[in-house]
Amino acid sequence: MHMTASDVAYNGKVEGDVIVTRADAVINWIRQHSVWPMPMGLACCAIELMASAASRYDISRFGMEVMRFSPRQSDCMIVAGTVTYKMAEVVRRIYDQMGDPKWVVAMGACASTGGMYRSYAVMQGVDNIVPVDVYVSGCPPRPEALLDAMMKLQDKIGRESSVRNLRKTKAVAAQ
Amino acid sequence: MEENLPFVIFERPRRLPPNNSMIDEDFTKSLLEKHSYLTQRDSVDWLTVECAPEKLVSFVQSLRDLEGFEILIDLTAIDHGEGEEFRYSTVIHLYSLVHRGYVRIHSICADNDKPAMPSVSGIYPAANWHERETFDMFGIHFSDHPNLKRILMWDEYPYFPLRKDFPLAGIDTPLPADDVVEVTQASVEPAPMMGGPFVSPNSGSMSDSEPRAKDESWTEKKGKPV
Numbered sequence: 001m002h003m004t005a006s007d008v009a010y011n012g013k014v015e016g017d018v019i020v021t022r023a024d025a026v027i028n029w030i031r032q033h034s035v036w037p038m039p040m041g042l043a044c045c046a047i048e049l050m051a052s053a054a055s056r057y058d059i060s061r062f063g064m065e066v067m068r069f070s071p072r073q074s075d076c077m078i079v080a081g082t083v084t085y086k087m088a089e090v091v092r093r094i095y096d097q098m099g100d101p102k103w104v105v106a107m108g109a110c111a112s113t114g115g116m117y118r119s120y121a122v123m124q125g126v127d128n129i130v131p132v133d134v135y136v137s138g139c140p141p142r143p144e145a146l147l148d149a150m151m152k153l154q155d156k157i158g159r160e161s162s163v164r165n166l167r168k169t170k171a172v173a174a175q
Numbered sequence: 176m177e178e179n180l181p182f183v184i185f186e187r188p189r190r191l192p193p194n195n196s197m198i199d200e201d202f203t204k205s206l207l208e209k210h211s212y213l214t215q216r217d218s219v220d221w222l223t224v225e226c227a228p229e230k231l232v233s234f235v236q237s238l239r240d241l242e243g244f245e246i247l248i249d250l251t252a253i254d255h256g257e258g259e260e261f262r263y264s265t266v267i268h269l270y271s272l273v274h275r276g277y278v279r280i281h282s283i284c285a286d287n288d289k290p291a292m293p294s295v296s297g298i299y300p301a302a303n304w305h306e307r308e309t310f311d312m313f314g315i316h317f318s319d320h321p322n323l324k325r326i327l328m329w330d331e332y333p334y335f336p337l338r339k340d341f342p343l344a345g346i347d348t349p350l351p352a353d354d355v356v357e358v359t360q361a362s363v364e365p366a367p368m369m370g371g372p373f374v375s376p377n378s379g380s381m382s383d384s385e386p387r388a389k390d391e392s393w394t395e396k397k398g399k400p401v
Contacts, residue, residue, distance in 0.1 A: 120345025
């Protein structure tokens with residue numbers, strides 16, 4: 001009898017509609033491949049962010065084309081640009097409005113460290129007010145760099161202990 | 176010594192107004208005759224006059240209505256530094272499409288502690304935000320301004336950042352939002368200058384032209400040489 005690779009991995013006739021796996025793997029797989037980013041465009045990095053969403057670089061190859069301009073509909077805040085002290089409060093408030101689970105990408109030198117703006121007006125890194133998952137270097141980073149960061153974020157999401165985190169959140173909520 | 180200077184200081188060439196400009200010696204002479212309170216200032220390019228603050232509004236009004244200076248190009252201030260007899264002054268640039276040229280008006284603030292200047296936003300609406308920015312950065316109060324509040328920094332910010340005695344790195348200040356401060360413990364801190372200001376070299380490959388400090392002899396790990 002001729003057998004293909006797919007017959008060995010999963011045979012619907014033999015196993016029925018059942019797949020055995022871990023909850024973490026399923027949850028992370030779903031989260032990984034439908035990251036809805038929110039563009040927090042504050043400076044020129046936002047232009048590169050737009051380029052990575054356009055056809056040439058095409059962020060939809062990674063399931064991230066659904067850029068939402070509302071924090072309530074998005075999973076990942078891409079801080080693209082210079083965070084001034086006046087804007088810092090707004091960035092934090094928008095972050096607070098995002099539903100869990102949520103991730104933050106600091107795109108470019110300014111969002112990561114303040115960049116070349118060592119001045120009285122600019123916050124020296126957005127990690128002063130929100131927890132950052134991935135930092136992207138560059139001034140501004142090329143779209144490839146952002147895509148690489150988003151793939152690193154996917155890897156990071158894939159390694160999360162989602163079920164344990166969920167239990168923890170529930171325990172905190174019950175207190 | 177000189178090659179160690181962080182920036183190249185260019186000598187500014189004397190630029191005369193273009194030939195088709197009608198702001199020439201005759202125009203200057205007639206303007207100074209019409210307004211006897213004006214004095215001409217030395218300038219590398221366009222006509223520059225010194226005007227007393229109390230005459231400023233009527234002079235700017237007559238420049239717009241009678242001389243055809245329709246456009247306010249810029250309104251800003253100068254801090255001449257602590258210890259100067261008159262520390263602050265404001266500068267207005269006007270442009271005339273009729274004369275094809277600029278006039279620059281310089282006015283000295285009389286009081287160094289509470290610098291004030293009459294507002295020209297009633298004549299040129301464009302001056303409104305320029306005056307708010309000048310107030311924000313230099314602390315110069317424009318009397319009769321319709322909405323004189325900070326435009327760049329937040330309302331509670333206690334300093335005027337472009338004054339000479341204000342450090343570029345900034346001064347410790349609390350952030351205005353109490354609830355955000357409670358969660359994040361963030362505040363305004365002086366930026367680490369680390370041999371800055373930070374600029375991009377305008378030559379070399381893109382991978383080498385990230386913004387960097389002019390003076391790289393000291394870092395966070397290695398202290399600043401004395």
